[in-house]
Amino acid sequence: MPCNDVTEHIRVELDDEDRLIHYKFLKRTCGAGIGEESLLLPHLRGRSLSELLAYEAGDYTAEYPQNSDIEEFLNLKHLYAVKAAIEVFAGHEPGGPAADFTVCDIGYDGAGWFIEGLITVDILTDRITSCGKCKGCGSQRKTATP
Numbered sequence: 001m002p003c004n005d006v007t008e009h010i011r012v013e014l015d016d017e018d019r020l021i022h023y024k025f026l027k028r029t030c031g032a033g034i035g036e037e038s039l040l041l042p043h044l045r046g047r048s049l050s051e052l053l054a055y056e057a058g059d060y061t062a063e064y065p066q067n068s069d070i071e072e073f074l075n076l077k078h079l080y081a082v083k084a085a086i087e088v089f090a091g092h093e094p095g096g097p098a099a100d101f102t103v104c105d106i107g108y109d110g111a112g113w114f115i116e117g118l119i120t121v122d123i124l125t126d127r128i129t130s131c132g133k134c135k136g137c138g139s140q141r142k143t144a145t146p
Helices: 049-054 057-063 069-089 121-127
Strands: 007-015 020-027 101-108 112-120
Touching: 007 069, 020 069, 049 069, 057 069, 069 101, 069 112
Parallel strands: none
Antiparallel strands: 007 020, 007 112, 101 112
């Protein structure tokens, strides 16, 4: 039976110089990864907080061309999840219950900072705009001529 709770959980870890060292993006209910749990880590590890805050979808897709719409969607979902967490960590977003990212915990463990929280799928997918290639959204439908 499918799960009705589509909330996702992310934990982002930064070193003492505010560089990304790790993240995990998981389904809250079962703990399964969203695609792979740290899908973009090879591309994002070592980037500074300011680099990540400025990094947009177009930057990512230009740097790492996508092979399919599904791959692009999953990659952008991970990118926006990481960005949502660090926007709160950096003080750019509030991180309350109605925000894109709801903070559960922020702390320092001796090796660096971590931030954990919840993301509602609907809020996150609203940030990922359609390219119009799938024809499902109607962006390429022809209007009927009278």
